[in-house]
Amino acid sequence: MKRLAVFTMAVISTGFLATAEYAGAIDTYTVGDAASGIASSRHNLGATGFFTITSNTTEICVFCHTPHHANRDGGIKPLWNRFSANSAAFVAYGPTMADELITGSVIGSSSLACLSCHDGIVTFDSLINAPGKAGVTQTGTDRGWDFYDFSGRTADYITDPSLSIGRDLSNDHPISVPYNEFTAGLRPMDTIISDIDLADGLNVGALQFGSGNLDRNLWAVMGYISDEATIRDLLRVTDGQLRVECASCHDPHFNNKSWTEVDYTYGEGVQNQRFETNGLFLRRVGGNSASGLCRTCHNK
Ligand code: HEC
Ligand code: HEC
Ligand code: HEC
Ligand code: HEC
Numbered sequence: 001m002k003r004l005a006v007f008t009m010a011v012i013s014t015g016f017l018a019t020a021e022y023a024g025a026i027d028t029y030t031v032g033d034a035a036s037g038i039a040s041s042r043h044n045l046g047a048t049g050f051f052t053i054t055s056n057t058t059e060i061c062v063f064c065h066t067p068h069h070a071n072r073d074g075g076i077k078p079l080w081n082r083f084s085a086n087s088a089a090f091v092a093y094g095p096t097m098a099d100e101l102i103t104g105s106v107i108g109s110s111s112l113a114c115l116s117c118h119d120g121i122v123t124f125d126s127l128i129n130a131p132g133k134a135g136v137t138q139t140g141t142d143r144g145w146d147f148y149d150f151s152g153r154t155a156d157y158i159t160d161p162s163l164s165i166g167r168d169l170s171n172d173h174p175i176s177v178p179y180n181e182f183t184a185g186l187r188p189m190d191t192i193i194s195d196i197d198l199a200d201g202l203n204v205g206a207l208q209f210g211s212g213n214l215d216r217n218l219w220a221v222m223g224y225i226s227d228e229a230t231i232r233d234l235l236r237v238t239d240g241q242l243r244v245e246c247a248s249c250h251d252p253h254f255n256n257k258s259w260t261e262v263d264y265t266y267g268e269g270v271q272n273q274r275f276e277t278n279g280l281f282l283r284r285v286g287g288n289s290a291s292g293l294c295r296t297c298h299n300k
Pocket of ligand 3: 042043045051052063064110113114115116117118124158159160163246247250251252276277278279280281
Protein backbone atom coordinates (compact mmCIF):
# COMPACT_ATOMS: atom_id res chain seq x y z
CA MET A 1 0.00 0.00 0.00
CA LYS A 2 2.75 2.40 1.02
CA ARG A 3 4.66 1.69 -2.18
CA LEU A 4 1.62 2.48 -4.24
CA ALA A 5 1.12 5.77 -2.41
CA VAL A 6 4.72 6.79 -3.02
CA PHE A 7 4.43 5.84 -6.68
CA THR A 8 1.24 7.85 -7.15
CA MET A 9 2.80 10.86 -5.46
CA ALA A 10 5.83 10.58 -7.73
CA VAL A 11 3.64 10.58 -10.83
CA ILE A 12 1.67 13.60 -9.67
CA SER A 13 4.72 15.63 -8.73
CA THR A 14 6.68 14.65 -11.85
CA GLY A 15 3.77 15.81 -13.95
CA PHE A 16 3.73 19.09 -12.11
CA LEU A 17 7.47 19.66 -12.23
CA ALA A 18 7.73 18.82 -15.93
CA THR A 19 5.92 22.05 -16.73
CA ALA A 20 8.06 24.06 -14.31
CA GLU A 21 11.35 22.71 -15.65
CA TYR A 22 13.80 25.03 -17.38
CA ALA A 23 16.24 24.53 -20.24
CA GLY A 24 19.14 23.27 -18.13
CA ALA A 25 17.37 19.86 -17.84
CA ILE A 26 18.03 19.62 -14.15
CA ASP A 27 16.73 16.52 -12.43
CA THR A 28 14.38 17.32 -9.63
CA TYR A 29 14.07 13.87 -7.97
CA THR A 30 11.12 12.85 -5.88
CA VAL A 31 10.77 10.72 -2.79
CA GLY A 32 11.49 7.06 -3.52
CA ASP A 33 13.69 7.73 -6.58
CA ALA A 34 16.90 5.70 -6.67
CA ALA A 35 20.10 7.62 -5.88
CA SER A 36 21.80 5.93 -8.80
CA GLY A 37 23.64 6.73 -12.00
CA ILE A 38 27.18 5.63 -11.17
CA ALA A 39 27.49 3.99 -14.61
CA SER A 40 27.43 7.35 -16.41
CA SER A 41 29.46 9.14 -13.74
CA ARG A 42 33.15 9.80 -13.15
CA HIS A 43 33.12 6.86 -10.73
CA ASN A 44 32.83 4.36 -13.60
CA LEU A 45 36.48 3.76 -14.41
CA GLY A 46 35.85 0.66 -16.56
CA ALA A 47 35.74 0.45 -20.35
CA THR A 48 32.06 1.46 -20.39
CA GLY A 49 32.67 4.79 -18.63
CA PHE A 50 32.91 8.28 -20.16
CA PHE A 51 35.65 10.10 -18.28
CA THR A 52 38.84 8.49 -16.92
CA ILE A 53 38.70 4.85 -18.04
CA THR A 54 40.73 1.72 -18.75
CA SER A 55 40.14 -0.92 -21.42
CA ASN A 56 41.13 -3.74 -19.03
CA THR A 57 37.65 -4.40 -17.62
CA THR A 58 34.04 -3.45 -18.21
CA GLU A 59 33.25 -3.95 -14.52
CA ILE A 60 32.22 -0.86 -12.56
CA CYS A 61 31.99 -1.94 -8.92
CA VAL A 62 35.36 -3.78 -9.01
CA PHE A 63 37.28 -0.52 -8.54
CA CYS A 64 35.80 -0.29 -5.04
CA HIS A 65 34.00 -3.53 -4.03
CA THR A 66 34.47 -7.28 -4.35
CA PRO A 67 32.09 -10.09 -3.33
CA HIS A 68 34.99 -12.18 -1.98
CA HIS A 69 38.47 -11.72 -0.46
CA ALA A 70 37.75 -8.10 0.56
CA ASN A 71 40.34 -5.92 2.31
CA ARG A 72 39.98 -6.10 6.10
CA ASP A 73 42.87 -3.78 7.03
CA GLY A 74 41.85 -1.50 9.87
CA GLY A 75 38.26 -2.77 9.59
CA ILE A 76 37.72 -1.05 6.24
CA LYS A 77 34.26 -1.62 4.73
CA PRO A 78 32.04 -2.25 2.81
CA LEU A 79 33.53 -5.24 0.89
CA TRP A 80 36.43 -2.97 0.00
CA ASN A 81 38.52 -4.08 -2.98
CA ARG A 82 41.32 -1.55 -2.81
CA PHE A 83 44.59 -0.98 -1.07
CA SER A 84 44.04 1.81 1.45
CA ALA A 85 46.62 3.65 3.54
CA ASN A 86 45.77 3.19 7.23
CA SER A 87 44.69 6.10 9.39
CA ALA A 88 48.21 6.71 10.77
CA ALA A 89 49.20 7.96 7.30
CA PHE A 90 46.82 10.94 7.59
CA VAL A 91 47.11 14.28 9.36
CA ALA A 92 43.78 14.83 11.11
CA TYR A 93 41.92 18.10 11.78
CA GLY A 94 43.22 18.44 15.34
CA PRO A 95 41.14 20.36 17.92
CA THR A 96 37.87 22.02 16.85
CA MET A 97 36.61 25.28 18.38
CA ALA A 98 34.48 23.21 20.73
CA ASP A 99 37.68 21.44 21.77
CA GLU A 100 36.86 18.11 20.22
CA LEU A 101 40.28 16.62 19.40
CA ILE A 102 40.44 14.60 16.19
CA THR A 103 43.59 12.56 15.83
CA GLY A 104 44.80 10.52 12.88
CA SER A 105 44.15 7.23 14.66
CA VAL A 106 40.36 7.54 14.35
CA ILE A 107 39.86 8.31 10.65
CA GLY A 108 36.73 6.28 9.89
CA SER A 109 36.48 3.41 7.47
CA SER A 110 34.22 5.04 4.86
CA SER A 111 36.53 8.09 4.69
CA LEU A 112 39.60 5.86 4.30
CA ALA A 113 37.66 4.28 1.44
CA CYS A 114 37.25 7.58 -0.48
CA LEU A 115 40.80 8.54 0.34
CA SER A 116 42.10 5.33 -1.22
CA CYS A 117 41.73 7.32 -4.48
CA HIS A 118 41.27 10.92 -3.36
CA ASP A 119 44.58 10.99 -1.47
CA GLY A 120 46.01 11.50 -4.97
CA ILE A 121 48.52 8.72 -4.31
CA VAL A 122 46.96 5.23 -4.46
CA THR A 123 46.41 4.16 -8.08
CA PHE A 124 42.94 3.32 -9.44
CA ASP A 125 44.03 -0.25 -10.24
CA SER A 126 45.49 -1.07 -6.79
CA LEU A 127 42.96 -3.87 -6.45
CA ILE A 128 42.74 -6.79 -4.01
CA ASN A 129 40.60 -9.12 -6.13
CA ALA A 130 41.10 -8.48 -9.85
CA PRO A 131 38.21 -9.15 -12.25
CA GLY A 132 37.68 -12.82 -13.15
CA LYS A 133 40.56 -15.14 -12.37
CA ALA A 134 43.29 -12.49 -12.58
CA GLY A 135 44.18 -13.16 -8.96
CA VAL A 136 43.93 -12.03 -5.34
CA THR A 137 46.62 -10.09 -3.49
CA GLN A 138 45.78 -8.97 0.04
CA THR A 139 48.13 -5.99 -0.37
CA GLY A 140 46.23 -4.60 -3.36
CA THR A 141 48.83 -4.73 -6.12
CA ASP A 142 48.81 -2.14 -8.89
CA ARG A 143 47.57 -4.15 -11.88
CA GLY A 144 49.59 -2.17 -14.42
CA TRP A 145 46.54 -1.01 -16.37
CA ASP A 146 46.60 2.07 -18.60
CA PHE A 147 43.99 4.79 -18.16
CA TYR A 148 42.68 7.25 -20.73
CA ASP A 149 40.65 10.44 -20.74
CA PHE A 150 39.39 12.68 -23.56
CA SER A 151 42.93 13.95 -24.15
CA GLY A 152 44.56 10.52 -24.42
CA ARG A 153 46.60 8.43 -21.99
CA THR A 154 46.47 9.84 -18.48
CA ALA A 155 47.79 9.14 -14.97
CA ASP A 156 46.36 6.20 -13.01
CA TYR A 157 45.78 8.31 -9.90
CA ILE A 158 43.90 11.55 -9.21
CA THR A 159 45.94 14.50 -10.44
CA ASP A 160 43.36 17.33 -10.63
CA PRO A 161 44.39 19.50 -7.67
CA SER A 162 40.82 20.31 -6.66
CA LEU A 163 39.80 16.64 -6.63
CA SER A 164 42.89 15.47 -4.76
CA ILE A 165 42.13 15.86 -1.06
CA GLY A 166 45.60 14.58 -0.09
CA ARG A 167 46.62 13.01 3.21
CA ASP A 168 46.59 16.24 5.17
CA LEU A 169 42.99 16.52 6.36
CA SER A 170 43.62 19.54 8.62
CA ASN A 171 42.35 21.92 5.90
CA ASP A 172 39.13 20.00 5.23
CA HIS A 173 35.75 20.08 7.03
CA PRO A 174 36.42 17.93 10.13
CA ILE A 175 36.26 14.24 9.16
CA SER A 176 35.64 11.52 11.74
CA VAL A 177 34.45 14.20 14.13
CA PRO A 178 31.77 13.05 16.63
CA TYR A 179 28.39 14.71 16.15
CA ASN A 180 28.03 16.44 19.50
CA GLU A 181 24.62 18.10 19.78
CA PHE A 182 24.82 21.59 21.34
CA THR A 183 28.13 22.44 19.63
CA ALA A 184 28.66 24.40 16.42
CA GLY A 185 24.89 25.12 16.23
CA LEU A 186 24.23 21.46 15.37
CA ARG A 187 20.61 20.36 15.21
CA PRO A 188 19.49 17.37 17.30
CA MET A 189 20.52 14.10 15.64
CA ASP A 190 16.96 12.84 15.38
CA THR A 191 15.77 15.84 13.36
CA ILE A 192 13.93 14.63 10.25
CA ILE A 193 15.92 16.22 7.43
CA SER A 194 12.94 17.06 5.20
CA ASP A 195 11.26 18.90 8.11
CA ILE A 196 14.02 21.54 8.16
CA ASP A 197 12.82 24.77 6.55
CA LEU A 198 15.84 26.01 4.64
CA ALA A 199 13.92 28.80 2.91
CA ASP A 200 13.01 30.50 6.19
CA GLY A 201 14.42 34.02 6.25
CA LEU A 202 15.57 34.02 2.63
CA ASN A 203 14.28 36.28 -0.12
CA VAL A 204 11.01 34.79 -1.44
CA GLY A 205 12.70 33.98 -4.78
CA ALA A 206 14.63 31.26 -2.95
CA LEU A 207 11.43 29.24 -2.68
CA GLN A 208 11.32 28.76 -6.46
CA PHE A 209 15.02 28.10 -6.81
CA GLY A 210 16.00 24.63 -8.07
CA SER A 211 12.35 23.52 -8.26
CA GLY A 212 11.86 24.38 -4.65
CA ASN A 213 14.59 22.16 -3.26
CA LEU A 214 15.15 24.42 -0.26
CA ASP A 215 11.55 23.89 0.73
CA ARG A 216 11.69 20.10 0.34
CA ASN A 217 15.24 19.41 1.58
CA LEU A 218 15.42 15.84 0.28
CA TRP A 219 18.59 13.77 0.71
CA ALA A 220 19.81 10.45 -0.70
CA VAL A 221 20.06 7.97 2.14
CA MET A 222 20.76 4.22 1.75
CA GLY A 223 20.43 4.58 -1.99
CA TYR A 224 17.03 6.31 -2.11
CA ILE A 225 15.72 9.85 -2.03
CA SER A 226 14.09 9.99 1.37
CA ASP A 227 11.73 12.27 3.26
CA GLU A 228 11.96 10.19 6.43
CA ALA A 229 15.72 10.10 7.04
CA THR A 230 17.20 11.85 10.06
CA ILE A 231 20.61 13.46 10.52
CA ARG A 232 21.60 10.32 12.45
CA ASP A 233 21.31 8.37 9.17
CA LEU A 234 24.10 10.54 7.69
CA LEU A 235 26.55 9.58 10.42
CA ARG A 236 28.84 6.53 10.56
CA VAL A 237 30.14 4.69 13.64
CA THR A 238 33.88 4.75 14.39
CA ASP A 239 35.29 3.87 17.81
CA GLY A 240 31.76 3.41 19.13
CA GLN A 241 30.71 6.99 18.29
CA LEU A 242 28.51 8.45 15.53
CA ARG A 243 30.73 10.67 13.40
CA VAL A 244 30.76 12.80 10.26
CA GLU A 245 32.65 11.05 7.43
CA CYS A 246 33.02 11.79 3.72
CA ALA A 247 29.93 9.64 3.11
CA SER A 248 27.82 11.88 5.39
CA CYS A 249 27.75 14.54 2.68
CA HIS A 250 28.59 12.49 -0.45
CA ASP A 251 27.14 9.30 -1.96
CA PRO A 252 29.72 7.92 -4.41
CA HIS A 253 26.99 6.16 -6.47
CA PHE A 254 24.64 9.13 -6.85
CA ASN A 255 25.16 10.99 -10.13
CA ASN A 256 23.32 13.98 -8.70
CA LYS A 257 21.92 16.03 -11.57
CA SER A 258 20.02 18.56 -9.48
CA TRP A 259 22.52 21.36 -8.96
CA THR A 260 22.46 24.00 -11.72
CA GLU A 261 25.06 26.14 -10.05
CA VAL A 262 27.82 23.57 -10.04
CA ASP A 263 27.11 22.55 -13.64
CA TYR A 264 27.62 26.12 -14.76
CA THR A 265 30.87 26.53 -12.86
CA TYR A 266 32.24 23.29 -14.30
CA GLY A 267 30.81 23.52 -17.77
CA GLU A 268 31.21 27.25 -18.38
CA GLY A 269 28.06 26.92 -20.47
CA VAL A 270 29.50 24.22 -22.72
CA GLN A 271 27.03 21.35 -23.18
CA ASN A 272 29.77 18.78 -23.34
CA GLN A 273 29.76 15.60 -21.36
CA ARG A 274 33.35 15.88 -20.27
CA PHE A 275 32.61 19.11 -18.45
CA GLU A 276 29.42 17.89 -16.84
CA THR A 277 29.64 17.31 -13.13
CA ASN A 278 28.09 14.56 -11.09
CA GLY A 279 26.78 17.19 -8.70
CA LEU A 280 29.96 16.42 -6.77
CA PHE A 281 28.13 13.26 -5.63
CA LEU A 282 26.45 15.33 -2.92
CA ARG A 283 23.62 13.59 -1.09
CA ARG A 284 21.32 16.57 -1.07
CA VAL A 285 18.87 17.21 -3.93
CA GLY A 286 19.93 20.69 -5.04
CA GLY A 287 23.49 20.09 -3.85
CA ASN A 288 24.66 22.95 -1.69
CA SER A 289 22.29 25.57 -3.11
CA ALA A 290 21.82 28.40 -0.56
CA SER A 291 24.26 26.38 1.58
CA GLY A 292 21.39 23.98 2.21
CA LEU A 293 23.76 21.10 2.81
CA CYS A 294 25.67 22.97 5.54
CA ARG A 295 22.49 24.36 7.12
CA THR A 296 20.92 20.91 7.37
CA CYS A 297 23.32 20.05 10.21
CA HIS A 298 24.28 23.56 11.40
CA ASN A 299 21.31 25.71 12.44
CA LYS A 300 22.99 28.99 11.47
C1 HEC B 1 34.23 4.84 -6.36
C2 HEC B 1 34.05 3.79 -5.39
C3 HEC B 1 32.79 3.00 -5.44
C4 HEC B 1 32.26 2.35 -6.54
C5 HEC B 1 32.81 2.29 -7.95
C6 HEC B 1 31.10 1.65 -6.05
N1 HEC B 1 30.93 1.88 -4.71
FE1 HEC B 1 29.50 1.09 -3.53
N2 HEC B 1 30.24 2.10 -1.90
C7 HEC B 1 31.37 2.89 -1.93
C8 HEC B 1 31.57 3.46 -0.61
C9 HEC B 1 32.68 4.39 -0.19
C10 HEC B 1 30.52 2.98 0.20
C11 HEC B 1 30.21 3.35 1.66
C12 HEC B 1 29.30 4.56 1.61
C13 HEC B 1 28.60 4.93 2.89
O1 HEC B 1 29.18 4.83 3.97
O2 HEC B 1 27.44 5.36 2.78
C14 HEC B 1 29.70 2.11 -0.64
C15 HEC B 1 28.55 1.45 -0.22
C16 HEC B 1 27.80 0.60 -1.01
C17 HEC B 1 26.61 -0.09 -0.57
C18 HEC B 1 25.98 0.01 0.82
C19 HEC B 1 25.45 1.39 1.11
C20 HEC B 1 24.42 1.88 0.13
O3 HEC B 1 24.52 3.04 -0.31
O4 HEC B 1 23.53 1.12 -0.29
C21 HEC B 1 26.18 -0.83 -1.63
C22 HEC B 1 24.97 -1.74 -1.65
C23 HEC B 1 27.08 -0.60 -2.73
N3 HEC B 1 28.06 0.28 -2.33
C24 HEC B 1 26.97 -1.20 -3.98
C25 HEC B 1 27.74 -0.86 -5.09
C26 HEC B 1 27.58 -1.45 -6.42
C27 HEC B 1 26.57 -2.53 -6.76
C28 HEC B 1 28.50 -0.87 -7.22
C29 HEC B 1 28.70 -1.06 -8.72
C30 HEC B 1 27.53 -0.83 -9.55
C31 HEC B 1 29.25 0.08 -6.40
N4 HEC B 1 28.75 0.06 -5.12
C32 HEC B 1 30.29 0.86 -6.86
C33 HEC B 1 32.16 3.14 -3.02
C34 HEC B 1 31.94 2.69 -4.30
C1 HEC C 1 30.37 18.30 5.76
C2 HEC C 1 30.14 17.86 4.41
C3 HEC C 1 31.27 17.29 3.64
C4 HEC C 1 32.15 16.32 4.04
C5 HEC C 1 32.22 15.61 5.38
C6 HEC C 1 33.00 16.05 2.91
N1 HEC C 1 32.65 16.85 1.85
FE1 HEC C 1 33.49 16.84 0.00
N2 HEC C 1 32.35 18.44 -0.52
C7 HEC C 1 31.33 18.98 0.24
C8 HEC C 1 30.72 20.08 -0.48
C9 HEC C 1 29.55 20.93 -0.01
C10 HEC C 1 31.42 20.18 -1.70
C11 HEC C 1 31.18 21.19 -2.81
C12 HEC C 1 32.05 22.40 -2.61
C13 HEC C 1 31.84 23.37 -3.74
O1 HEC C 1 30.86 24.10 -3.73
O2 HEC C 1 32.66 23.34 -4.65
C14 HEC C 1 32.44 19.15 -1.69
C15 HEC C 1 33.35 18.92 -2.71
C16 HEC C 1 34.20 17.83 -2.79
C17 HEC C 1 35.09 17.53 -3.90
C18 HEC C 1 35.25 18.36 -5.17
C19 HEC C 1 36.30 19.44 -4.99
C20 HEC C 1 35.76 20.70 -4.45
O3 HEC C 1 36.18 21.12 -3.34
O4 HEC C 1 34.89 21.33 -5.08
C21 HEC C 1 35.74 16.36 -3.59
C22 HEC C 1 36.77 15.64 -4.43
C23 HEC C 1 35.28 15.95 -2.28
N3 HEC C 1 34.36 16.86 -1.83
C24 HEC C 1 35.70 14.80 -1.65
C25 HEC C 1 35.49 14.56 -0.28
C26 HEC C 1 36.19 13.55 0.48
C27 HEC C 1 37.19 12.56 -0.07
C28 HEC C 1 35.75 13.67 1.76
C29 HEC C 1 36.25 12.92 2.98
C30 HEC C 1 37.70 13.03 3.24
C31 HEC C 1 34.75 14.73 1.79
N4 HEC C 1 34.63 15.25 0.53
C32 HEC C 1 34.03 15.12 2.91
C33 HEC C 1 30.94 18.54 1.49
C34 HEC C 1 31.61 17.61 2.26
C1 HEC D 1 38.41 4.06 -7.39
C2 HEC D 1 38.83 5.42 -7.11
C3 HEC D 1 37.86 6.35 -6.43
C4 HEC D 1 37.25 6.20 -5.19
C5 HEC D 1 37.42 5.06 -4.21
C6 HEC D 1 36.46 7.38 -4.99
N1 HEC D 1 36.58 8.24 -6.06
FE1 HEC D 1 35.73 10.05 -6.31
N2 HEC D 1 36.54 10.23 -8.16
C7 HEC D 1 37.39 9.31 -8.73
C8 HEC D 1 37.77 9.77 -10.06
C9 HEC D 1 38.71 9.05 -11.03
C10 HEC D 1 37.10 11.00 -10.26
C11 HEC D 1 37.16 11.91 -11.50
C12 HEC D 1 38.51 12.56 -11.57
C13 HEC D 1 38.62 13.53 -12.73
O1 HEC D 1 37.61 13.89 -13.35
O2 HEC D 1 39.76 13.97 -12.97
C14 HEC D 1 36.33 11.25 -9.04
C15 HEC D 1 35.52 12.36 -8.86
C16 HEC D 1 34.91 12.68 -7.65
C17 HEC D 1 34.20 13.90 -7.39
C18 HEC D 1 33.90 15.03 -8.40
C19 HEC D 1 32.61 14.68 -9.09
C20 HEC D 1 32.08 15.75 -10.03
O3 HEC D 1 30.91 16.15 -9.90
O4 HEC D 1 32.82 16.19 -10.92
C21 HEC D 1 33.81 13.85 -6.07
C22 HEC D 1 33.04 14.90 -5.32
C23 HEC D 1 34.25 12.59 -5.53
N3 HEC D 1 34.91 11.90 -6.52
C24 HEC D 1 34.04 12.18 -4.24
C25 HEC D 1 34.31 10.90 -3.75
C26 HEC D 1 33.93 10.42 -2.43
C27 HEC D 1 33.24 11.26 -1.39
C28 HEC D 1 34.34 9.13 -2.34
C29 HEC D 1 34.05 8.14 -1.22
C30 HEC D 1 32.66 8.04 -0.79
C31 HEC D 1 35.02 8.81 -3.58
N4 HEC D 1 34.96 9.90 -4.42
C32 HEC D 1 35.67 7.61 -3.87
C33 HEC D 1 37.83 8.14 -8.17
C34 HEC D 1 37.44 7.63 -6.96
C1 HEC E 1 26.46 15.86 8.58
C2 HEC E 1 26.44 17.05 9.41
C3 HEC E 1 27.27 18.23 8.98
C4 HEC E 1 27.22 18.89 7.77
C5 HEC E 1 26.35 18.57 6.59
C6 HEC E 1 28.14 19.99 7.88
N1 HEC E 1 28.74 20.00 9.10
FE1 HEC E 1 30.10 21.35 9.76
N2 HEC E 1 30.35 20.27 11.46
C7 HEC E 1 29.68 19.12 11.79
C8 HEC E 1 30.21 18.60 13.04
C9 HEC E 1 29.76 17.34 13.77
C10 HEC E 1 31.23 19.49 13.44
C11 HEC E 1 32.11 19.39 14.69
C12 HEC E 1 31.58 20.23 15.84
C13 HEC E 1 32.48 20.08 17.06
O1 HEC E 1 33.44 20.86 17.16
O2 HEC E 1 32.23 19.18 17.87
C14 HEC E 1 31.28 20.54 12.43
C15 HEC E 1 32.13 21.62 12.49
C16 HEC E 1 32.13 22.68 11.61
C17 HEC E 1 32.89 23.90 11.76
C18 HEC E 1 33.79 24.25 12.96
C19 HEC E 1 35.16 23.68 12.87
C20 HEC E 1 35.96 23.99 14.12
O3 HEC E 1 37.20 24.10 13.99
O4 HEC E 1 35.39 24.11 15.20
C21 HEC E 1 32.63 24.67 10.68
C22 HEC E 1 33.18 26.07 10.40
C23 HEC E 1 31.70 23.94 9.85
N3 HEC E 1 31.42 22.73 10.44
C24 HEC E 1 31.20 24.39 8.65
C25 HEC E 1 30.42 23.63 7.80
C26 HEC E 1 30.10 24.02 6.44
C27 HEC E 1 30.54 25.30 5.77
C28 HEC E 1 29.33 23.03 5.93
C29 HEC E 1 28.81 22.89 4.53
C30 HEC E 1 29.83 22.84 3.47
C31 HEC E 1 29.15 22.04 6.99
N4 HEC E 1 29.84 22.45 8.08
C32 HEC E 1 28.38 20.90 6.86
C33 HEC E 1 28.65 18.55 11.08
C34 HEC E 1 28.26 18.92 9.81
